[in-house]
Amino acid sequence: MEDLKDIIKECASGNARAQEKLYRMFAPKMFGVCLRYAKDRTEAEDSLQDGFVKVFLNIQNFRHEGSFEGWIRRIMVNVSLGKFRKQYVLQPVEDMAQFEDVEFSDDILAKIGADELMELVQQLPPRYRMVFNLFVMEGMNHQEISEAMNISVGTSKSNLARARDILKHKVLELYHGAKSNANYSA
Template structure:
């Protein structure tokens, strides 16, 4: 079934078209949701909620971006809304030095996707959201600040903190692997 037929079928509420669209995009979108979540279960909940929105709002899809990009945007927004609830309990604030310099190169290729995902998921909520939006999705700090309703300085400092925390995790894992091998 073509993408156009899938979209039209989803707009008409056809279950087969919805199932095919879900099957075509769910795995990739689960990976996106997982980057913004603290566990696989939470990511699955985000994915479920996002696809409900996709099917409810399919008639608003204008075709300006690919359907995959449109779905990804909904998944990210759903994940951010989910995490925003946690920010009320632990609000983001500007932290220390945003000019953090790397002391040593770390080869990310030495780590599996799952290991890197777990490191991102271990970040505090604010750092996790800003890191994903800036480093992975490519948003500018100004856009992140507007979307998360924080200052641009807070976005920058949360990103710097995320990098510092991730570097510490990467170094700790490298050290463990080195000690295990030696």
């Protein structure tokens, strides 16, 4: 950990080697963060790049209070949030169609791999994806989300519910698909 502190200090004074070291340390994890906020890999790569530039430009402001990973991660989330705000300023009124409640057991979910879950999250409509991520992954409440995304608390709540609905459906689809595939190959 002392090592990380030194690297951070070096980065703050503009040492390119230290910056690369820091990047190598955190990029894979942060790419994971960016991926789940993005609709595809390209967008995630973009966020990761912008995020790290910001990290290097502001690293001298890091006060070594609290976790550095948390700090970097917040920057990535903010970059993604910024991109979302820029891209989806005009959102159509969401369709209020409801899926019928699906029978859903968490066992199914537990069997599905992280890669597949990531893909499902990426496939969510942008606003649902954002609300889902902020609520589930960042632990923000609806009030916070509504402020961050400039939507009402009600919208945040309904978006979260819709995101969950869609995800459940897709998980089931995936599960049944996997099962039928398994049957087929058997």
